[in-house]
Amino acid sequence: MKQPLHMREVFLLLISAVLLFASCGKKEAPPVSSRELRAARVGSFAEIPPVPGIDWPLELTVVPARLGADAGHLARAWSSVAEKVGLEVAAPARGWSGAVQRDSSGRPVFAGENPLPLPDSLLAVATAAQVTRYPDADAFVLDSPVFSALAGYSREFRALIRDWKNPADSTGAWWHVACFKQQLLVRWLRQAAAQIRTSASSDSAGILLRATDPLSAAGENVIVPGYAAASAASLDGFVAALPVPDEARRWNYQGVMRARPFEQTFLSASWWLNLPGSASVWLELPALSEKDFWHAATALLMQPAAKNFLPFRLTGNRLSPQWGVFSFLAKQLASHPARLVEYPWPRSGVLISDTYMWMRGAPWRCDLESLTQLALPLLNHGVPVELVPIERLQEPHFLDRYQVLLTSFEGYRPASGSFQRPLERWLRSRGGILIFYLGVTGPFDEVNAWWSKDFDRPHEPLFQRLGIGLYPESGLHKIGRGIVYAEVSSPRELAPMPNSGDIIWNTFLGILDFLQPDSAREKARPAIAIQRGPYYLVWNPEELAKRHNYALDGNWLDVLAPNFPLVADPEIPPGEAGIFVNLDSLSADTAFVCAASAPVASFARDSLGIAFELRWATSLPVQAVVRLPHRPADVTARSTGGEELPLEQNWDGAFQLLRLRFLPAANRTRIRIHFRHPS
Structure with missing residues (x-):
């Protein structure tokens, strides 16, 4: 016997009907390619500094679907990014009046202070309805709901699934319910994406899904769309919410239970980059301490297919200094193929x-x-x-x-x-x-x-x-x-x-x-060392029976250390990451930016010298180290309006390095260096 509809359900169904009626007759937009998505521009944000890895200015709108504390935290974090990069946020609805996930006792399952919503058709409509408030967005990021392993007992959920049985009664029932949970998430995704296609004012607006990978989700006892989302209609890409390695997300290895930022980030990113169309995956760095940040960042920069990056949380209202250096590296390394230094292990x-x-x-x-x-x-x-x-x-x-x-x-x-x-x-x-x-x-x-x-x-x-x-x-x-x-x-x-x-x-x-003896394998040092052009990226693990510092020979520039010091024969201790520039490998005629605390763009060289832009909006000084073929005759830093900025410079003739330090202009600073040719 069917249960009578409550007035709240009738109201939500009427909202759904109105939205569907409004979208009738509107031609569905063709899928947007990742190239078109990255090439999108918004005129009003023309002067906003870029987040490297993405061809900014590109306006994104995050549409949270969790409608709980997580969604609110996401909205606040992305709002702070919006002040710098033109990212708008569709705020979660105040108080979700639809169905929520419930455990075996009938109690709502919470994420933070709010219950997790049931990812049904009403949630898809409510999610899509938010896009009408942001008519100028080039792309919408759907913040995926999750399905708790504890849930699956609500009246609304049981009405959706065929042959519902108590999941805790048998593995067969648990398997059946868990499978349907993922199917329901994918159906929510398809419905929300279709609604957005018909509701968005721009037919070319892209749609991306923000979610975690299956291994990270399994560690938190939740279900996410996973690989099944890769075949979902109308998706233009993914925002990979990489794991936050903390005390709540520890891995047991060799009897030691602890967080492992490098390993967890490396494996999570590799799963995302193994999806079809991985060029449309934007890797979202989590909020981490400085040390853990560089462990995770090094893991990402070692991935040859990683091209697009997003920050998740900022220090105050500013992009953190670490993010500035990472942004520089992300762009510099993109043009250099990755090569294993120690030994060409089989993939x-x-x-x-x-x-x-x-x-x-x-x-x-x-x-x-x-x-x-x-x-x-x-x-x-x-x-x-x-x-x-x-x-x-x-x-x-x-x-x-x-x-x-x-x-x-x-x-x-x-x-x-x-x-x-x-x-x-x-x-x-x-x-x-x-x-x-x-x-x-x-x-x-x-x-x-x-x-x-x-x-x-x-x-x-x-x-x-x-x-x-x-x-x-x-x-x-x-x-x-x-x-x-x-x-x-x-x-x-x-x-x-x-x-x-x-x-x-x-x-x-x-x-x-046994298959192919090779004595070189035994001599390879137990560390991941990857060369990308003149850059060397090293991760020296600490959980080995014999632990040693990883040593590099020659003269190097330490990109991760403050002020980018010059070091001879550097050593990376166990449990640490390092990124260095091999100065000895550079030819005498080389001219390029070795290291900087801001992303470099529009690099050009002519017979008189070089010019480039440092794009960053910060109240902190920006530093850069430039390799030049000759001692500079003249160096200037100017804002986009042509105003000359105070500039500190220091020339190291032994290694042909020019060090610069200045307070940047509001959006981007143009650096011009004239060579002093030898007589």
Whole structure:
């Protein structure tokens, strides 16, 4: 028997009907390419300084959908950015009168001070309705709602799902409800995007989704749209809300439970950059202390595909000094391909599925260590391993970029068996190496899924297809041109062991040495060192049995240290990151900006000298170090209006470095350097 509609529900349905009626007859805008999106301009913001990595000025409007404390915090943070970069924020609705998520006791599930809304059609309408207040926006960022693992019991939710059963009663019911939660989030996304397309005054307005990656979401026991959002209609890109490595988001590795800013950021960013159309992913740096900021920032700058960046939180109402240096580096490094310095390790990845989120928060055990234990040993020994969405394996030739894959179905169960054929083809034809940890059995093996008709566990149909037996002995198995290394042990159970990283690393290294011996691998220092042009980026891990400083030979400019000092034979201690300019590699005729606390634009060189702009709005002094072929004859700094600015300069003839320090103009400062040619 249907329940009668309350007056509040009738009111919300009337709002929905009015909005839908108003959009009738309006032609749906064609999808906007990422190139068109980045090229968009707003005349009224022509003088606003850019956020490097994005071709600003570009006006974004954030449309929060969480309608709670998180959304309010997001709105306040982005509002402070708006003062500098022209970013407008659609404020969350005051008090959500629609359906909310409820736990098994019928109580609302809260995020901060407000309950999480149910991502249904009414929320999609309410989200889209906010865009009409911002008719000039070039792009709208939808702040994705999340679905709590504790939720799924409200009357409104049960009315939407077919054959609802108490999720806590069985793994099958939990799996079914969790799957529907993600489907509901994706449906909200499609409906909200379609509403925005018809409601926005500009037919070319872009739509981006701001969300976290599946591993970070799994760590917080929530479900997000995940990889499923990549196929959602009308999306022009993503804002990747990278994790905040803090005490609430700790990883257990080798028996030590703590936050790991470099590793968590590196893996999260790699997942986003492995989505289809990764050029449209904007990586949002979280609010971090200075040390953690540079750990996370170095992890991002090591990613060859990372091009677009956004700040999340500012110091007061100003962009932080660290962000200024990072902005400079982001733009400088974009033109230089990345190369591993120590050893050309095979490109390696750890498979992950959206279903990792489905199993977290359940009464049955599901630990992050089932995945992180496979990735951290490689990162800590200098291999830039990536998170690889298993959902993308069926895309033609996607796997061709990888030589080694690691996985265990202990922490997730693939949602379908579509990965098996491309994985087998990759092994047999491309000569791939698959390192597979069977791990422990679990209650989720018993869900009514694609493998359950003929098999007990989801790895069994894959292993039968490969012809190695359902439960092979630990060791190497030849599959065409490729290799499967089957290991019966559990990554989750290895994680608390003090030497667990060495166990998995020695397995990885032993397989490579068996297939192609190379003594250079043993001599490679256990650190990630990447060269991008004259820049060297180094991460020296600290969780190794033998820890040493990572030493660089020669003369370098330390980009992360205050005032960009010149250092000889620098050393990076364990647990630290470093970014340096190799001065010895520069030719005598080189002219370029080595380091700056503001982004550089419009660099030009002619027979008389060089000129460039430093674009930054700050009350703090801006510093820059410029390599020149000759001693400068004249140096000037001018505002866009032509006013000459006071300028401190210092010339280092031994290394041909010009140091500049000045208070910048309101928006951008033009630097002109005339050479003094030798007689």
